[in-house]
Amino acid sequence: MIKKILIIFLFSIVTSSCQYFEKPVPSEQELLQKELQKINWSQVDEMPSIDSCGPIQDKNQRQECFFSFLTHIIQQKLDTDTLSVLYPNVDTILVKVTVFPDSTLKFEPQFPNDSTRYDKAIIDSVLLSRLKDFPKIHPAVKRGIPVKTQFILPVILNVE
Structure with a gap:
């Protein structure tokens, strides 16, 4: 009996805890802005x-x-x-x-x-x-x- 209760308890924790691991997906604009901020605009990759x-x-x-x-x-x-x-x-x-x-x-x-x-x-x-x-x-x-x-x-x- 205790085993069944323990299994049900663990199963409910595992299934309900997934929502705590979800992160909001950033929008396309947010990703673009982050990438643009990473770029060093004062330097080129290859000179002429x-x-x-x-x-x-x-x-x-x-x-x-x-x-x-x-x-x-x-x-x-x-x-x-x-x-x-x-x-x-x-x-x-x-x-x-x-x-x-x-x-x-x-x-x-x-x-x-x-x-x-x-x-x-x-x-x-x-x-x-x-x-x-x-x-x-x-x-x-x-x-x-x-x-x-x-x-x-x-x-x-x-x-x-």
């Missing part, structure tokens, strides 16, 4: 790159290869230009480079806030006219999706 830097496995070395290549190409394209003639005292120009998800590039010179000695329109036009026909650049990737990236490169003029 070019084919010649592709075989490099180390992320930092591949990034350095890309920046070196881009700086070298920009220096080459601006080397024989009027910037060194117009501004002989300027040896370095900062160029803001934007790589769009469709692999297009945009170049913008960056000037110090107190720079009134530069004709920004001339430098902009020189950059636009000279910085064309770049090799194929692969955009940065975040979670498997191409994304826009921006960075500032110091470009040395009059490289000899």
Whole structure:
């Protein structure tokens, strides 16, 4: 008899206690918000790159290869230009480079806030006219999706 009562008692505890283990299922929006908060939006999974830097496995070395290549190409394209003639005292120009998800590039010179000695329109036009026909650049990737990236490169003029 005691065994039957004990079995019935245990059975009722097991069947009624399941409700204590149930947890509310989060909504789709809650799950999405939690996942979005986990993502570091200020960093990309892969930086932009070019084919010649592709075989490099180390992320930092591949990034350095890309920046070196881009700086070298920009220096080459601006080397024989009027910037060194117009501004002989300027040896370095900062160029803001934007790589769009469709692999297009945009170049913008960056000037110090107190720079009134530069004709920004001339430098902009020189950059636009000279910085064309770049090799194929692969955009940065975040979670498997191409994304826009921006960075500032110091470009040395009059490289000899």
